[in-house]
Amino acid sequence: MISANSRKRDSARMQVRRYVMDLLWQHAGEAYHLPSNKELADELGIARSTAQLELKLLIEEGYLTAKHGVGTFTVPSKMQQFRAPLIGILNGDGKTIYEPFYIVSLKSHTATELAKQPALIQEIRLFSERENDLATELRGIDCNALVCFNVSSAMEPVLRETRKFRPVITVDMRIDGIPSVELDRREKGRALGRALLAENRTNVLFIQSERYRATTFLGVRDVFTEAGHTLPDECFLLNTTEGLSELLESGFHPQAVAPSLETFEEAAQILREHDIDLNEKCRLATFMFKPRKMQEPVLLFDFPFEEFGRQTAKVVSRLLENPDQEAEHIVFKHNYKTTVV
Incomplete structure (x- = not known):
């Protein structure tokens, strides 16, 4: 059985990984100097040993390099892939572990069409519980736009707040004031x-x-x-x-x-x-x-998963060009094909 402490360490290590990946995207082409292990741990509110463990792994993976007596730096060559826009994918409240066929298919087809723009796709994981904390955490995640699936009523005010700082799009549901893509x-x-x-x-x-x-x-x-x-x-x-x-x-x-x-x-x-x-x-x-x-x-x-992705990618593209445009709600039709199998 996995212990609660193990789960807590995993989430803390993910915060370190997200921090480094955001640096890679923000400072593409630079050898960016990271704060010390203690400073990073204090900033993220985690144990210093946890920060050291994940940073060591990122060095082994080639994202970071350690220079003795100087500090830890990002590797410029690893940053070249981060030139494209970064699109965040959020399912529910960001804490979902198990997903059914429909959500998996909807997310994967949408992410594929977004990546063709081209764009980089980031799966968003959230750790906060309260509404205000969730909004603050989402605001702190670097991405050019946020695409949301399976949104609960409790997350609606969080997304409205997030939309003040970056484009937000909901897929397969409509929330007033937020751009959306739906099937008729x-x-x-x-x-x-x-x-x-x-x-x-x-x-x-x-x-x-x-x-x-x-x-x-x-x-x-x-x-x-x-x-x-x-x-x-x-x-x-x-x-x-x-x-x-x-x-x-x-x-x-x-x-x-x-x-x-x-x-x-x-x-x-x-x-x-x-x-x-x-x-x-x-x-x-x-x-x-x-x-x-x-x-x-x-x-x-046949269900139009691919068309969901194409329609969403078009909306995201328009929002990246004009983030302040009024919320558009796309409702598309599909020419269904049937087979007896």
Whole structure:
């Protein structure tokens, strides 16, 4: 088991590494003289031994060089790669360790498109707890722009404060006063609805999040209503399979089911146990991926991760040119492709 003291040392060492990397970026092409180990430890509020340990590692990695009797310096040749703009990537409150498929894919595609500008990408890790301290910590991190994912309501005031000092962009959600890039999720639902009607599947069950119900589900309902079909609220289970068996035992026979990734395999198993034919009579549908254990065919829609990245990169580019421009909120559509896999 990893001890609490070990975790604390790791976070302190990361502060030293971030400090040195910021120097590399700020003083590109220079052999910058670092403060003494004691001065650096005092400035960061960490133990001197911890600072020495990380600085030794950075010397071994070639980022720093130690000159006997003179001090520690950054290595100029290591700085040439830091000529491009530096973009910070922040997930949630900066303390997330484990990330699901959706966030990993969204972040990686966005970071890839940003790096093509070209730009350097910095994964932001935060250690503060209170709102004011988080804002101060973010302000102290060197980057030209901050791109944020999975933002909680508690982080919104922190990002508004941060935007006073550098461009901030949110991806896949909108915060008033902050530039954002979003997908038209209601149109996404319309694409799903059209695909289901094309296969004459009108008895549909959804096991999804509240956000899905307020966006994608309404898009499906739009298409069904236009075609003369009803889509009652009872066919939506809020991201849980609880109640699914009862629904099936009441005589409901779905022709299609759109479960979340979290409930996909469990929902499929419950459907099998109630003798629902998942090969022909009932089709499972997703915008993410087909789980490996899933033997029956799945209706798979391509999700526009790459377009999220391209749209975000365009907004970041405009903000770097004009940081004071008014917040723009991009809502883009996608031409979905479907396959049965």
